[in-house]
Amino acid sequence: xxxxxxxxxxxxxxxxxxxxxxxxxxxxxxxxxxxxxxxxxxxxxxxxxxxxxxxxxxxxxxxxxxxxxxxxxxxxxxxxxxxxxxxxxxxxxxxxxxxxxxxxxxxxxxxxxxxxxxxxxxxxxxxxxxxxxxxxxxxxxxxxxxxxxxxxxxxxxxxxxxxxxxxxxxxxxxxxxxxxxxxxxxxxxxxxxxxxxxxxxxxxxxxxxxxxxxxxxxxxxxxxxxxxxxxxxxxxxxxxxxx
Amino acid sequence: xxxxxxxxxxxxxxxxxxxxxxxxxxxxxxxxxxxxxxxxxxxxxxxxxxxxxxxxxxxxxxxxxxxxxxxxxxxxxxxxxxxxxxxxxxxxxxxxxxxxxxxxxxxxxxxxxxxxxxxxxxxxxxxxxxxxxxxxxxxxxxxxxxxxxxxxxxxxxxxxxxxxxxxxxxxxxxxxxxxxxxxxxxxxxxxxxxxxxxxxxxxxxxxxxxxxxxxxxxxxxxxxxxxxxxxxxxxxxxxxxxxxxxxxxxxxxxxxxxxxxxxxxxxxxxxxxxxxxxxxxxxxxxxxxxxxxxxxxxxxxxxxxxxxxxxxxxxxxxxxxx
Ligand SMILES: Nc1ncnc2c1ncn2[C@@H]1O[C@H](COP(=O)(O)OP(=O)(O)OP(=O)(O)O)[C@@H](O)[C@H]1O
Ligand SMILES: [Mg+2]
Numbered sequence: 001x002x003x004x005x006x007x008x009x010x011x012x013x014x015x016x017x018x019x020x021x022x023x024x025x026x027x028x029x030x031x032x033x034x035x036x037x038x039x040x041x042x043x044x045x046x047x048x049x050x051x052x053x054x055x056x057x058x059x060x061x062x063x064x065x066x067x068x069x070x071x072x073x074x075x076x077x078x079x080x081x082x083x084x085x086x087x088x089x090x091x092x093x094x095x096x097x098x099x100x101x102x103x104x105x106x107x108x109x110x111x112x113x114x115x116x117x118x119x120x121x122x123x124x125x126x127x128x129x130x131x132x133x134x135x136x137x138x139x140x141x142x143x144x145x146x147x148x149x150x151x152x153x154x155x156x157x158x159x160x161x162x163x164x165x166x167x168x169x170x171x172x173x174x175x176x177x178x179x180x181x182x183x184x185x186x187x188x189x190x191x192x193x194x195x196x197x198x199x200x201x202x203x204x205x206x207x208x209x210x211x212x213x214x215x216x217x218x219x220x221x222x223x224x225x226x227x228x229x230x231x232x233x234x235x236x237x238x239x240x241x242x243x
Numbered sequence: 244x245x246x247x248x249x250x251x252x253x254x255x256x257x258x259x260x261x262x263x264x265x266x267x268x269x270x271x272x273x274x275x276x277x278x279x280x281x282x283x284x285x286x287x288x289x290x291x292x293x294x295x296x297x298x299x300x301x302x303x304x305x306x307x308x309x310x311x312x313x314x315x316x317x318x319x320x321x322x323x324x325x326x327x328x329x330x331x332x333x334x335x336x337x338x339x340x341x342x343x344x345x346x347x348x349x350x351x352x353x354x355x356x357x358x359x360x361x362x363x364x365x366x367x368x369x370x371x372x373x374x375x376x377x378x379x380x381x382x383x384x385x386x387x388x389x390x391x392x393x394x395x396x397x398x399x400x401x402x403x404x405x406x407x408x409x410x411x412x413x414x415x416x417x418x419x420x421x422x423x424x425x426x427x428x429x430x431x432x433x434x435x436x437x438x439x440x441x442x443x444x445x446x447x448x449x450x451x452x453x454x455x456x457x458x459x460x461x462x463x464x465x466x467x468x469x470x471x472x473x474x475x476x477x478x479x480x481x482x483x484x485x486x487x488x489x490x491x492x493x494x495x496x497x498x499x500x501x502x503x504x505x506x507x508x509x510x511x512x513x514x515x516x517x518x519x520x521x522x523x524x525x526x527x528x529x530x531x532x533x534x535x536x537x538x539x540x541x542x543x544x545x546x547x548x549x550x551x552x553x554x555x556x557x558x559x560x561x562x563x564x565x
Pocket of ligand 1: 015016021040041043048
C-alpha cells in the first residue's frame with residue numbers, strides 16, 4: 001500500500017472572503033503515484049492546487065503533507081517542506097536565460113547546486129543545448145520542460161502540476177505526461193490537473209473528479225476510464241470509448 | 244575663464260549627486276518595480292542626518308554631535324535606510340499602489356516635520372553649524388570645489404559599479420524574476436516581500452547617500468531642499484534616461500539637470516519681465532511635459548534596459564512559439 005503523503009480534509013477556500021470556490025473538498029495523493037484531478041472548466045481544479053500551494057486562503061478544513069499541517073503555510077515555505085508547484089501559466093521567467101532560470105530555482109540547493117544542475121541538464125537535453133538562450137525563445141513544450149526542471153531543482157517529494165500540457169501539441173503532451181510518469185518512479189508524488197483527460201487517465205493511478213467546487217467521483221484511474229457515466233458526463237463519452 | 248570653469252564644476256557636482264540619487268531610484272523602480280513617490284524624504288533623511296551628526300553644537304536644535312565626516316555620512320545613509328525599512332515593512336506586503344501613496348505621504352510628512360519641529364532641525368531656518376570636511380586645510384575656493392567634485396565623482400562611479408554587480412548577481416536575477424512573475428518566484432521558494440524590502444532599503448540608502456553629499460556640498464539644508472519638486476526631477480531623470488539601465492540613469496541625471504539649469508537661465512534672461520516671476524512654475528510645466536512626452540513616445544527611455552544577458556556572439560533568434 002503506497003504511503004499517502006498529501007491529504008486534504010473538508011477544504012473550503014476561495015479568492016474573496018465569504019465567497020468560497022471550493023466546498024468541503026477532500027482528497028489525497030500517494031508517494032510514487034500520479035493523482036489526477038479532472039473536471040469541467042471553472043470546476044476549481046486550479047483553485048484546489050493553489051490552496052494546497054498556499055496561494056489561495058483556506059477558510060476551513062485541513063491540508064497535511066507527510067502528516068504535518070501545511071494549511072495556510074506561505075508559498076515560499078513550501079519548497080523547504082518538499083513541495084513544488086508548477087503554475088498553469090507564466091511558470092518560467094522569459095527575460096532570463098534558461099541557465100539563469102535554473103540557477104534561480106537551484107539557489108536553495110546551495111552546495112550541491114552544480115551536481116543537481118548537471119543532473120537536470122542530463123534529464124532535459126533540449127534545455128542543455130539552449131542554456132544561454134532567453135527562455136522566451138523556447139517552444140511551448142520546451143517551456144513546460146523548463147518549468148518542470150525548475151520544480152525538480154529542490155528535489156521535491158510532491159509536485160503540484162496545473163495543466164502542464166496547456167497549449168501543447170498531442171505529441172508534446174504525451175512527452176510531458178510520460179516525463180511526469182517517470183518522475184514517480186523515484187517515489188515522488190504528483191498531483192496533476194489535466195484537460196487531456198483520456199491521455200492522463202491512462203497514465204494516472206488515482207483520479208478525483210471535481211465539479212462546481214465539490215468532490216464528485218473518485219477512484220482508480222483505470223476504473224474511471226471504463227466508467228460509462230463518468231465518460232459521458234465529464235470526459236465527452238465518445239473519446240473514451242474509442243480507445 | 245575661471246568663472247566658467249568653476250561654474251562647470253559646480254554644475255557637474257550637483258548633477259553627479261543627483262545621478263547617485265537616480266541610481267538609487269533605479270534600483271527600486273527600474274530593477275524591482277517599486278514605485279517610490281517620496282524620493283525626497285529619503286534624500287532628505289540623508290542630508291539632515293549627515294548635517295545633524297556632523298555639525299557643531301547649535302543653540303535651539305538637535306545636532307552638534309561633531310561626528311567625523313565619513314561616519315556622519317554613513318549615519319545619514321542609515322537614517323534613510325531605517326526610514327525605508329519601516330515604510331517598507333508596513334506597505335510592501337500590500338498592493339503595489341500602496342507603496343506609492345505611502346511614500347508620497349512620508350515625503351509630505353517629512354517636509355512638514357522639518358519645517359515645524361524647530362528643536363529637531365532648526366525648522367524653516369534649516370540646519371546650521373555644519374562645516375565642510377577639511378575646509379580648514381583646503382580653504383573655500385576653487386581647489387576645494389574641484390576636489391569635492393572628484394570625490395563625488397568617485398562615489399558615483401563606485402555606486403554605479405556596485406549596482407551593476409548587484410544586478411548581474413543572483414540577487415539581481417531574483418529581482419527581475421519577482422518583477423516578472425511573483426507567483427512563479429514564490430513557488431520556487433522565494434519570498435518576494437523580503438527581497439523587495441531589501442531592494443527598497445538598499446535603494447533608499449543610496450538616496451540617503453546622495454542627500455548627504457548634497458547637504459555637505461551646500462553645508463546647509465532646509466525644508467526648501469526637500470520639496471516634492473525634487474522627487475519629480477529625479478523621476479524625470481530616470482524616465483528620460485531609461486529605467487532599468489544604470490547608465491541611462493546617470494545620463495538622464497546630467498541631461499535633465501542640464502535642461503533644468505539652461506531653461507532657468509534662458510527664462511531669466513529672455514522671458515518678459517512679468518513672466519520672470521513665474522520662472523519656477525514654467526520650469527515645472529516643462530519638466531511635467533518632458534515626463535508625459537517621454538512616456539508617450541519613448542517609454543523605455545533614451546537608454547533602454549538591456550535584457551540580453553551574457554549571450555556573446557549569438558543574438559536571440561526570433562523563433563515563433565508553438
Ligand atoms: N484570481 C481569481 N479571483 C477570483 N475568482 C477566481 C480567480 N481565479 C479563478 N476564480 C474563479 O474560481 C472558479 C474556479 O476557477 P479555477 O481556475 O479553479 O477553475 P479550473 O477548474 O482550474 O478551470 P480551468 O479548467 O479553466 O483551468 C471560477 O469560477 C473562477 O471564475
Ligand atoms: Mg485551471
